[in-house]
Amino acid sequence: MLFESKNLKYSHPNQPSLSFPDISLQQGESMLVLGKSGSGKTTLLNLLAGLLLPESGEVTLNQQNLSAMKGQKLDLFRGKEIGIVFQKPHLLAALNVKENLQMAHFFSKKKGQELDQLLAELGLSGKANSSVLTLSEGEAQRVSIARALATSPKLILADEPTSSLDDENANKVIQLLKTQAAKIGAALIIVTHDQRVKTQISNFVEVKPL
Amino acid sequence: MNLFKLSWKYLTFRPLSTGLNVLLLALGLAIITVLLLIQDQFEKKMNQDAVGIDLVVGAKGSPLQLILAGVYHIDFPTGNIPMDEAQKLSRNRLVKNIIPMALGDNYQGFRIVGTNHDYPGLYDAQLQNGQLWAKPYEVVLGAEVSEKSGYRVGDEFVGSHGISVGSHEHDAHKFKVVGVLERKGNVLDRLILTSVESIWFTHDEEGETELSDSTSNHTDHHEAHLQDSVAIKGFPKTDDSRELTTLLVQYRNPMAAIQLPRIINSGTSMQAASPSFEMSRLFELLGVGITLLQGLAVVIIGISGLGIFIALYNSLKERKYDLAILRAIGASRGQLLLLIFLEGIMLTLLGAILGILLGHSFLSVIISQNEQGVVGSLQPWIFLKQELWIVVYALMVGVLASIIPAIAAYQTSIAKQLTKA
Numbered sequence: 001m002l003f004e005s006k007n008l009k010y011s012h013p014n015q016p017s018l019s020f021p022d023i024s025l026q027q028g029e030s031m032l033v034l035g036k037s038g039s040g041k042t043t044l045l046n047l048l049a050g051l052l053l054p055e056s057g058e059v060t061l062n063q064q065n066l067s068a069m070k071g072q073k074l075d076l077f078r079g080k081e082i083g084i085v086f087q088k089p090h091l092l093a094a095l096n097v098k099e100n101l102q103m104a105h106f107f108s109k110k111k112g113q114e115l116d117q118l119l120a121e122l123g124l125s126g127k128a129n130s131s132v133l134t135l136s137e138g139e140a141q142r143v144s145i146a147r148a149l150a151t152s153p154k155l156i157l158a159d160e161p162t163s164s165l166d167d168e169n170a171n172k173v174i175q176l177l178k179t180q181a182a183k184i185g186a187a188l189i190i191v192t193h194d195q196r197v198k199t200q201i202s203n204f205v206e207v208k209p210l
Numbered sequence: 211m212n213l214f215k216l217s218w219k220y221l222t223f224r225p226l227s228t229g230l231n232v233l234l235l236a237l238g239l240a241i242i243t244v245l246l247l248i249q250d251q252f253e254k255k256m257n258q259d260a261v262g263i264d265l266v267v268g269a270k271g272s273p274l275q276l277i278l279a280g281v282y283h284i285d286f287p288t289g290n291i292p293m294d295e296a297q298k299l300s301r302n303r304l305v306k307n308i309i310p311m312a313l314g315d316n317y318q319g320f321r322i323v324g325t326n327h328d329y330p331g332l333y334d335a336q337l338q339n340g341q342l343w344a345k346p347y348e349v350v351l352g353a354e355v356s357e358k359s360g361y362r363v364g365d366e367f368v369g370s371h372g373i374s375v376g377s378h379e380h381d382a383h384k385f386k387v388v389g390v391l392e393r394k395g396n397v398l399d400r401l402i403l404t405s406v407e408s409i410w411f412t413h414d415e416e417g418e419t420e421l422s423d424s425t426s427n428h429t430d431h432h433e434a435h436l437q438d439s440v441a442i443k444g445f446p447k448t449d450d451s452r453e454l455t456t457l458l459v460q461y462r463n464p465m466a467a468i469q470l471p472r473i474i475n476s477g478t479s480m481q482a483a484s485p486s487f488e489m490s491r492l493f494e495l496l497g498v499g500i501t502l503l504q505g506l507a508v509v510i511i512g513i514s515g516l517g518i519f520i521a522l523y524n525s526l527k528e529r530k531y532d533l534a535i536l537r538a539i540g541a542s543r544g545q546l547l548l549l550i551f552l553e554g555i556m557l558t559l560l561g562a563i564l565g566i567l568l569g570h571s572f573l574s575v576i577i578s579q580n581e582q583g584v585v586g587s588l589q590p591w592i593f594l595k596q597e598l599w600i601v602v603y604a605l606m607v608g609v610l611a612s613i614i615p616a617i618a619a620y621q622t623s624i625a626k627q628l629t630k631a
Contacts, residue, residue, distance in 0.1 A: 051538070051625040072542040079540015086628055090535050094223035095216075102211040108540035147539065 002027050003155050003187045007057035008047055010040075017055065020044045021205045023189070030178060030188035032197060035207035041191045044207055045159050048189065049082055050074050062154050079108030083148030083186070085158040085177070089140035091132040097143055098128040104150040112152035113184070122146050122176060138169035145173065149180050156181050158190045162197060170196050213545065217552040224525065228557060231517045235561030235607070236568050238510030239600050243569025244576075245503055246596050251588045253493070256282070259397040260485035262332050264467065265459040267291070267299065267474055273483035274492060280311065280456035281485050283321050283397055287313050290453040291480050297445055299474065304466035305459055310445055312409040313455040315369045315380065320355045322369050322385075322402045324409035327442045330391065332458070335398050339363055340389030342403075346411050346438055349385045349404040353393035361387050369402075369412065380412045395589070405440035410452060511607060518557055519611040522550060526615045533619050534627035546619045554612030555605055562604035566597055 004024045011017035018040045025031055035041045046052040048059055050066045059066040061081055069077055091100050101115045119125050122142045127135065135143065141161065148156055158177060162170035174190075174197055181188035190197060198204070221228045259282055266280040269289030278285035293310075300308045309332065312324035323329070327342055330350070340363040343350055351361060361367060366384040385404065393399055441447060459482075461467055467484075474482040526533075533546050574590035 046625040049538070051628070072544065075537060075542045076540055078538065084538050086535075086538075090531050090628070092532050092535065094219040094532075099211060099219070103216070103536065104539045106211040107536060107545065151540075 001025070001060075002062060004060045005048060005057065008044070008059070009055045009057055010043055010047055010052060011055060012043070018043060020047070020057075020207060023048075023205060025187035025189070027185045027187065028182045030181060030190070030201050030203060032201050032204035033189060033191040033207060034193060034198070034204050036193070039207045041193075041207050042159055045157055045189070045191045048155075049084055049157050050078050076109065079104070080110045080151055081154045083151065083153040083156045085141075085145050085148045085156070085161045087160040087163055089132075089137075089144040091135075091140060091143055091147075093131075093133055096129050096131055097124065097135070100132060100143060101147050101150045104147050108151045110151045112150050115146075115150065118146050118149060121180070138165055138172070141165060141169070141173055142176065145176055145180070149184065152184045152186075154186050156186050156188045158188070158192075160192055160194070161190065162192065162194050167196060170194065171200075174200050213549055213552055214556075217549055217556055220525070220529075220553060221556060224521070227521045227525075231514055231521055231557055232561045232564060234514035234517055235511060235558060235604060236565035238507045238514055239562055239565025239604060240568035240572055241503060241507035241510070242600060243566050243597060244573050245500060245507070246594060246600075247569065247573055247590070247592070248585075248588065249500065250594055250596075251592070255396070255588070256489055258395075260489065262460065263458045263485055264461040265470060265474075265482050265484055266456055267296070267459055267480050267482045268456040270479065270481045273481065274488045276456065276481065276483045277485050277488040279313065280458065281397070283313075283323070283401060287455045288481075290455055291457075293445065293448075293452045293454050295478055295480060296454055296457050299457070299459075299478070299480075300445070302470070302473070304462050304470050304473075306462040307460045308444075309458040310406055310454045311456045311458065312406045312453075315371060315409060315412065317355075317367055317369050317385075317402055318359065320352070320359070320400055320402055322349070322404060322409070324404055324406040326406070326444065326446075329458070330398060330403060333394060333396055333398055335394060336392040338390040338392045340387070342442075343388055343405055343408075344439060344442070346405060346407050346440055347383055347385050348388040349402050349408070350389040350391060351387055352391050352399040352401045352403075354399040355402055356387075356390045363387055363389060383412060406446045406454065407438065407440045407448075410446075410448075511603075514561065515607040515611045518554060518608065519614065522554060522612055522615040523618070526550070526618055530622055530627050533622050534624040537622070537624040538628065543620050546622070547616045550616035550619045551609065551612050554608040554615075556608075558604040558608030558611075559601070562601045565604070566593075566600060 001024050005020070006022050008020040009017055020040070023031065033041050033044060043052065047054050050059070050069065054067055064077065066074070066077070092103065095103065097119070098115060105111055116125070116128065119128055122145065124139065124142055124146065127139065132140065132143065156177065161173055161177070165173060177188055177190065178200070190201065263281055266276055268276045268280055268287065269291050271288030275285045276288050279287040296308070296310060299305065307328065309325060309328045311329070313321065315322040330342065338353065340350070356362065365387045368379050368381050368384055370379045385408070391398055459470070461470065471482040471484065474480055536546060570590050573588065577585055577588055577590055
């Protein structure tokens with residue numbers, strides 16, 4: 001197994017503890033995490049990314065136990081092996097498109113994909129030196145996908161990546177995520193409640209509040 | 211891409227706020243730089259110009275004025291003194307040497323000083339070319355005078371009465387340049403040296419042309435002057451009752467410092483003033499102004515520190531997402547801490563460099579406005595070791611201003627920040 005999560009539990013302060021379904025994925029496989037708003041989907045994503053520490057249970061990626069890592073080591077591991085696409089693009093406004101991607105290489109200390117080629121594959125080759133402030137929403141989201149892919153991670157996590165996009169852009173984004181994940185041999189997990197996504201990926205788990 | 215570049219991108223992303231903060235800091239540091247430069251060079255210069263002069267004797271009046279006029283050649287002389295009294299003083303056993311001086315003329319603001327060869331000797335002056343004066347109307351130019359006026363050995367010019375530009379000219383006889391002194395960075399650079407006799411004769415002719423209508427007699431007299439030689443040491447020889455302006459006195463022994471000023475001040479119509487005493491009095495007076503300016507500079511630097519803090523803190527609020535993203539793509543807490551510190555430090559380093567340059571250019575503007583004054587001989591582009599401290603202080607301001615924002619960046623929780631959207 002490339003990626004596995006077992007018996008994950010987490011409780012927000014002053015709230016009942018949440019337990020999450022186990023997930024296991026092979027190279028190139030993709031899976032949706034479904035659930036109503038407030039069911040804890042995003043919390044699960046944060047746990048899988050090592051952004052939150054679970055109360056119990058463990059997350060293993062590429063034979064490494066994420067839950068046992070701490071501090072700088074965890075940050076670096078996340079930078080190298082996990083690419084995260086957030087609901088909003090959150091690009092660094094002070095930098096241009098290519099510099100945003102270079103930051104991923106710099107902080108993860110890993111030279112993953114060739115950036116110009118990656119941008120070309122995502123249909124952004126003309127935008128490499130543009131300010132991120134000039135991008136449309138769809139373009140910005142694709143840049144944030146490129147940033148997640150830049151280090152050739154083993155796991156790609158996407159949190160509602162299509163929620164603010166129109167049909168055309170939403171389909172494009174999902175297709176890109178699928179093909180790119182397959183190309184670099186990464187596992188892909190998409191947290192969503194978007195119907196348009198469900199039609200493209202059949203494999204799913206559901207998060208339900210207990 | 212690295213942290214330096216990223217910090218730099220963030221700084222240049224808000225050019226107005228960054229520019230304002232850099233400018234404010236630079237202004238404060240520029241004031242400190244100017245004060246440092248002036249204080250250092252001024253005091254050094256003041257001491258250097260007064261070296262070897264124990265006492266200045268002149269007409270009664272303000273002792274500080276006497277020193278400023280007699281040693282530094284910046285104020286008006288207090289008046290003239292009779293030469294026989296001066297000669298009497300030179301016979302006192304407490305006096306080692308007396309250099310007589312006749313002041314009161316200028317050429318385009320550069321003062322013409324009638325004296326003997328002991329005066330350039332006092333400062334170990336070397337000749338760039340030519341020789342020292344030996345006859346009436348022969349002059350030796352200070353390096354700066356020669357440079358500014360363009361006169362070389364062999365040129366002639368007409369002096370003006372009084373010590374400031376614009377008075378009437380002594381056109382009866384021209385001064386002849388026989389030598390140019392080497393630049394030493396002292397008061398001689400700005401002076402035109404000649405014999406006491408030259409000054410006397412210039413003023414004599416003035417009187418004669420005004421009084422007599424026949425010129426034959428005058429011409430003879432005039433020609434006679436030119437054949438004369440002048441006193442190279444001691445007092446000029448004359449049968450008339452003549453006047454001098456100031457005397458520079460060197461003591462024979464420490465006892466003189468106690469007795470001589472008292473003898474002169476109470477026993478003669480002249481007054482004596484000690485350069486070291488008067489200068490320390492002057493610095494005391496100036497000290498208030500300097501302290502005030504220093505205070506102002508510290509306040510400006512403080513405000514700029516506050517400005518940098520506020521700018522970093524505000525931008526941090528907008529950048530919490532950015533910081534969370536950086537963490538998500540592999541940056542450690544320590545790297546974010548460093549990022550914010552780097553920003554503060556780069557900002558203040560820029561301010562420091564700009565401030566020092568600004569200070570030096572400011573001084574060079576002051577100097578170019580005051581070419582003939584004592585400020586005129588300061589060097590604006592000398593860099594002092596203390597200026598490194600300015601950089602250190604500035605960096606300290608930068609570090610102080612970034613502590614709180616940097617800690618806030620360090621503590622940013624990524625998960626909370628990113629899911630808040």
